Structure formats: C-alpha cells, structure tokens
Amino acid sequence: MESTNSKIILEKLINFNSTSSESNLDLILFIQSYLESYKIKSEIIFNEEKTKANLHAIIGPSEKPGVVLSGHTDVVPVDGQKWDTDPFKLSEKANKLFGRGTADMKSFLAVALAMVPVMVKKNLKKPIHLAFSYDEEVGCLGAPSLVDHISKYSIKPLVVIVGEPTNMEIVNSHKGVMGFMTSLTGLEGHSSAPEKGLNTIIYASKLINFINTLYEEEKLNKNPIFDPPYTTIHIGTIQGGSALNIIPKKCSFVWEYRYLPDQESNNIIDKFNSYVTETLLPEMKVVYKDANISTRQIAHVPPLKSSNDTEIENLIMKLAKSNTVKTVSYGTEGGIFQKKDIPTIVCGPGSIDQAHKANEFIKITEIEKCEKFLIQLLGFLEQD
Numbered sequence: 001m002e003s004t005n006s007k008i009i010l011e012k013l014i015n016f017n018s019t020s021s022e023s024n025l026d027l028i029l030f031i032q033s034y035l036e037s038y039k040i041k042s043e044i045i046f047n048e049e050k051t052k053a054n055l056h057a058i059i060g061p062s063e064k065p066g067v068v069l070s071g072h073t074d075v076v077p078v079d080g081q082k083w084d085t086d087p088f089k090l091s092e093k094a095n096k097l098f099g100r101g102t103a104d105m106k107s108f109l110a111v112a113l114a115m116v117p118v119m120v121k122k123n124l125k126k127p128i129h130l131a132f133s134y135d136e137e138v139g140c141l142g143a144p145s146l147v148d149h150i151s152k153y154s155i156k157p158l159v160v161i162v163g164e165p166t167n168m169e170i171v172n173s174h175k176g177v178m179g180f181m182t183s184l185t186g187l188e189g190h191s192s193a194p195e196k197g198l199n200t201i202i203y204a205s206k207l208i209n210f211i212n213t214l215y216e217e218e219k220l221n222k223n224p225i226f227d228p229p230y231t232t233i234h235i236g237t238i239q240g241g242s243a244l245n246i247i248p249k250k251c252s253f254v255w256e257y258r259y260l261p262d263q264e265s266n267n268i269i270d271k272f273n274s275y276v277t278e279t280l281l282p283e284m285k286v287v288y289k290d291a292n293i294s295t296r297q298i299a300h301v302p303p304l305k306s307s308n309d310t311e312i313e314n315l316i317m318k319l320a321k322s323n324t325v326k327t328v329s330y331g332t333e334g335g336i337f338q339k340k341d342i343p344t345i346v347c348g349p350g351s352i353d354q355a356h357k358a359n360e361f362i363k364i365t366e367i368e369k370c371e372k373f374l375i376q377l378l379g380f381l382e383q384d
C-alpha cells in the first residue's frame with residue numbers, strides 16, 4: 001500500500017528539475033503544500049538570494065526530543081550523460097525505478113512523505129522532524145542554516161537519520177571533504193616569446209604536480225575501515241588560456257580532498273599554502289612581480305565520526321534489523337548535525353553505485369525496505 005504512495009510521490013519529486021544550479025523552490029513549495037494537506041506546518045529557511053530553501057517540519061509533540069529524517073532536495077546535473085529515458089520522468093523497468101535522484105536521494109524523501117498520513121494518525125509520543133536541504137551536491141551549502149534552525153528552535157533531537165543511499169545499512173562514519181578553487185594570474189604575451197610573459201598553465205601544472213605528491217604521501221596513512229583506506233585528493237576541472245598563440249594570463253582549477261575522520265581538516269590545505277607562499281609564488285614573482293595565486297574554499301563537509309551514543313546506534317540497528325555498522329567514503333550532511341552534538345547515522349534506500357550516473361535507478365525492494373524501517377521507527381516513537 002505505502003509503496004504505491006511512495007512511488008506516486010517519487011514520480012512528482014523526480015519531475016522537478018532540482019539540479020543544484022537551479023532553484024529548488026517549486027519542489028519545496030510542493031512539499032509544503034503536501035504537508036499542509038495533512039495540517040502540518042513547515043518552516044522554510046531561504047538562502048540569501050531567496051532562490052533556494054530548506055524545509056523543516058515537526059510531526060508529533062515538538063516539545064519532546066525526536067528523530068530527524070534528513071535529506072537533500074538537489075540532484076547532480078545530467079549534462080553530457082547518455083540517458084535511455086527522460087531523467088526527469090520516473091520510469092519503471094524490471095522492478096527498478098529510473099530517473100535523476102532516484103538513488104541520490106529523492107526516494108528517501110518520497111518514502112518519508114508517503115508515510116506522513118500514517119504518522120499523523122498515530123499518537124506519537126516523540127516527534128519526527130523532516131529536514132530537507134538544498135545544495136548538498138555542491139558542498140552542503142544549505143544544511144548549516146537548517147541545522148542551526150533545528151538546534152535553536154527545538155529541543156535537541158535524539159538522533160538524525162541521513163537518508164543517503166546505503167542499501168538501508170547503518171553507516172556511522174565517513175570522510176570529510178574540503179573543496180577549493182585555485183586561480184593563478186600571470187602575464188600575457190605573444191607565444192613566440194615565452195620568456196616575456198608568465199604562463200599560468202605551466203605554474204598550475206606545477207601546483208597540480210605538488211598536489212599529487214601530497215596525495216602519494218597520504219596513501220601511506222591508512223585506515224582500513226575506509227575504501228579507499230586513505231585521504232584522497234582529486235582535481236575536478238581546469239580552465240586557462242585563450243588561444244594557441246597567446247601566453248595564458250589566467251588559469252584556475254578546482255580540487256578537493258576527502259580526509260579520514262581522525263585527520264585535521266586543514267592538514268592538506270596548510271601544506272599547499274606553504275608551498276605556494278614559500279616556493280611557487282616567489283618563483284613566479286621573479287618573472288613578473290604582480291603574479292598571483294589565490295585559493296578560495298568552496299566546500300567543507302565535515303566528516304562523520306564513529307563517536308555516537310551506542311545506545312542510540314543499537315536502537316537504530318534494531319529498527320533497521322541490521323547487525324553491522326559500516327563506513328562510506330562519500331560525504332553527507334551528517335557531520336554538520338554531529339558538530340551540534342546530535343547523534344547521527346546515515347541510512348537510506350538505494351545504492352551509491354547508481355548515484356550521479358546516467359540511468360540512475362533504485363530497486364523497488366529498497367523502497368520497501370525503507371518503508372518497513374520507518375514503520376518500525378514509528379512504533380518506537382509511539383512509546384513513552
């Protein structure tokens with residue numbers, strides 16, 4: 001019964017193109033009016049430009065500590081991907097549901113919303129919070145204001161369940177992410193006289209080489225519970241130059257590292273910055289005194305540490321009928337909640353293997369597992 005409702009809502013959610021570059025307001029307003037139809041008030045927390053928003057709603061006694069169901073409403077772009085179906089239309093084939101966001105992570109939102117009619121009928125002794133964010137996929141930009149809102153305006157929740165795809169397994173730790181944009185400024189000139197200019201593409205490649213040596217060092221520092229078992233470093237995009245015969249004045253690249261939870265977040269950026277200020281920039285300034293390298297932090301997703309309240313962890317394991325706790329290598333909004341001392345775990349339907357890819361899908365059995373889990377959870381929330 002519920003799984004039909006989950007599917008109907010999932011279909012609606014998939015129809016909204018909530019790629020992080022777009023506004024998610026239509027989707028948020030849809031959820032708000034859906035909740036309103038069950039007489040549930042929700043609060044909307046906008047970004048500064050009022051183009052995007054988080055949503056927070058409480059079902060049940062708000063004065064009691066409850067359980068937060070946390071998820072993001074945005075999805076990654078489909079540009080350049082070869083889809084066999086329209087990514088913004090849900091299509092079903094061989095017990096799988098295809099569409100952008102089916103795995104990451106609109107199915108969790110859909111199941112939670114489909115359960116609302118059941119939630120309102122129950123006499124909950126502890127509340128459920130729905131906490132839906134924007135811009136998770138571009139560095140968890142929405143979650144901090146949502147987490148602030150929840151920790152300021154309501155009593156501290158018992159636990160946060162972040163519904164990122166884990167095949168409904170319990171995850172209690174993951175790496176942190178730091179993302180940067182590095183921009184180099186050099187001196188333009190004709191390509192026939194390279195010495196009369198300062199070629200930023202060459203210096204960017206030296207920097208990238210340095211980043212790779214840091215990466216090789218990191219590989220020696222292993223924590224076997226993660227896959228890969230070390231901090232990873234990655235360069236995502238690079239842009240520079242304007243023509244074959246012009247010395248490039250500008251070059252910029254974006255890069256990130258995903259660090260082990262027991263490492264300091266600044267570990268790598270500090271080494272990078274000292275290389276820039278002590279070695280590379282002085283070298284550039286010999287050629288051109290106004291040369292510059294600037295690095296701006298564009299993302300920080302704190303790690304999730306396995307330092308949870310074990311009582312809460314055991315309870316969630318019992319409700320999920322799972323007896324193992326796992327780790328994942330991708331970041332989630334969980335670390336942002338955990339920083340406010342709220343026990344946090346990650347557990348949601350679908351597999352991360354399908355996330356961010358063409359023909360993203362979720363198995364219908366995953367949706368059913370999630371529904372069963374939420375029914376168990378409601379049983380717990382009905383108790384005193």
Ligand SMILES: [Zn+2]
Binds near residue numbers: 072104105136164
């Ligand atoms: Zn996600």
